Amino acid sequence: MPDGRSWIAMLPPQLSRQGDALTRLLGFAESTPAVSSLSVGCSLGRSAADEYSDVDAAVGVECPRGAAGAGRVREVESALVDLFRDDLVDALREESLTDAFFIRRLFAQLRDGVQLDLAIIAEGEVRRGDAAPDFVPLHRSGSPDRKDWKDSPAATFVSAEQVTTWAFRGWRALLDVDKHLRRGSAWEAHHRLHEAREQVWALWAAARGATYPQHGLSQVLDLGLDPTDLPRGVDASVAGLGLDDLRTAALACADALDDASRQAAAHCSATLPAGLAAWARRVLVPGSERP
Structure with a gap:
């Protein structure tokens, strides 16, 4: 896995605002025991971003999947809102919950123009490998409840x-x-x-x-x-x-x-x-x- 700070430092100058937001997210991930991973994807992960691109990222949380881990996921999402509160224009906070699956989605418009589109989810549900080929891991720690995505359909698969x-x-x-x-x-x-x-x-x-x-x-x-x-x-x-x-x-x-x-x-x-x-x-x- 590449060093997260080194990866951010290699972003081109036109992505400096996105880089600043990622640096804050990475610092949060490193200093928050409940956060087990941080991955950035979509146009940033594909090296196809421009100055208008938002920051699409997945935040993995050390907790059980589904309803059993919902409380911990919500806590991390609330802490992320607090992290950017002073720079927020506004934010939309949504969730999807079943017994087997839970996700919090946070869209935040920042005053410097950057948009954050974050998925906060149990570590065991974070897609990796061919299931999410455009996501770059910036931070990752151990998890006892991690799903193995080796046999999952590739992101290009259509039935x-x-x-x-x-x-x-x-x-x-x-x-x-x-x-x-x-x-x-x-x-x-x-x-x-x-x-x-x-x-x-x-x-x-x-x-x-x-x-x-x-x-x-x-x-x-x-x-x-x-x-x-x-x-x-x-x-x-x-x-x-x-x-x-x-x-x-x-x-x-x-x-x-x-x-x-x-x-x-x-x-x-x-x-x-x-x-x-x-x-x-x-x-x-x-x-x-x-x-």
């Missing part, structure tokens, strides 16, 4: 079922575009068109073997692909609020969805919702009747 689901959601969204256009509800049609395009990007990321393909567009951009290597018609799938323009964009999005889903299906051996796709294409045609 055939997931591809089928994304494709189905895309066609369903386009059917809703048509429905709202027939009602004359441009804003609702615009919203669902955007949601259909999100499925296109997730499928395209899966087809291209991107890390965390469920995040769609951001992961496609991180691949550094040929800028002309895009789903067919996706550039024409953007529209304003004109009803005719929205329908034209929806038809273009259907082409993009078809292209992305077919390539993702080939990559993941998935079965596509061909019936729904054909139905959606038929009703999207201008002037067509809809049952």
Whole structure:
């Protein structure tokens, strides 16, 4: 594991504010017995960050998984808020709790412009290795309750079922575009068109073997692909609020969805919702009747 302070010191000058925040987080991790690890990821971990990038980090806590460790995780999260309190513009604190899994999420806007996006979680749930290839460990101590991630799916893995689901959601969204256009509800049609395009990007990321393909567009951009290597018609799938323009964009999005889903299906051996796709294409045609 690289020395955390040395790694931070190697950040380029334009990331000095992010580096300052990481230095404070690292000092907190080193001086807090309950904190067993600190890892930084996403654009910083991939060496793809710029001056606008937030600090995405996972804070591992020495405690049991799930509800049994919730109290300790909450204590660490509260201490992190206190650590940055004098520099906070505002913060959002959320949690997800089941008997088997617990996580606190802290988003903090700092006065120097840096945004913190922290996951505070039992050490046994901190993903490592191929399950989180863009996370760099800055601090780590022992834990008696650490999960072994060696056999976990890689962050690039997408199941055939997931591809089928994304494709189905895309066609369903386009059917809703048509429905709202027939009602004359441009804003609702615009919203669902955007949601259909999100499925296109997730499928395209899966087809291209991107890390965390469920995040769609951001992961496609991180691949550094040929800028002309895009789903067919996706550039024409953007529209304003004109009803005719929205329908034209929806038809273009259907082409993009078809292209992305077919390539993702080939990559993941998935079965596509061909019936729904054909139905959606038929009703999207201008002037067509809809049952």
